[in-house]
Amino acid sequence: MTDDSPANELNPLDRRLLRALQRDSRITNAELAREVGLSPAACWTHTKRLFERGVIRGVRALVAPEAVGRGTLVLVGVVLDRSTPESFAAFEAAVRGMEQVLECVLVAGEVDYFLRIRVRDLAAFNRLHSERIIALPGVRQVRTFFVMNEIKTDGPLPI
Template sequence: MTELDATDRKILRALQNDGRLSNAELAKFVGLSAAACWNRTKRLFDLRVIQGVHARIDPAAVQRPVLVLVGVVLDRSTQESFALFESAARELPQVLECVLVAGDVDYFLKVRVRDLNAFNVFHSEKILGLPNVRQVRTFFVMNEVKLDGQLLF
């Protein structure tokens, strides 16, 4: 586990708020020289504390306004069946996130599609064809209340 000091945490909070900050702006914000800030930020990337910087895109602008949460139950609970399912799920571009959970389902998939018909095709041609799928539970998102959560520390 990487030990983070107050300056590291300040850098992380600032970049979570605005990943487009220049190094000069970030250095000024956290009270470091530009060189020291660059070294700290590079260290956080090298340690994989910062795992990437991404743009948040309006799904409607790229014709993917429909968000669907899909609960998947596998037909067996073995390391091999989990590994096969996870490998196949990673290959589907419509799947934004795939998480293994405890409870009534084994996995939740977060899926973005163009419309109901596109999901119907995706469901029948891709989801049901994933390895070891026994049951699928679909939840269409009616309102996206909060999607920009940040880690608080």
């Protein structure tokens, strides 16, 4: 499935499977089959097809950031000095190598990119900022926003 594929390529069964798996990806195949009204074999085949088509990109555990020493969430807006394909590519390649960066998105507006970063604390972010972020290729300006409270994160996609 490509990003420009219409959502209507998903049939009602696909949608039921996706909603159930977003609620609980640890559900057994037998439980999933029962929930969507299929035999376990048919459910497995259909779910496997969703993976093969790229509709389901993967399954992973959602880890509590505090439990692994990453309780501070920071949003960083980055403005590059040039808006060229080469400068974007160099910046993106460098960001991919930074484990603290959970997400990097190219946006339209006053900044070029937003980074979602997890660190231990303010001191850890200060080190990351001074040693890595401002040294990223093409960075002209950085705007930092410390998250005070996370209201809704990792919400399921409406299907």
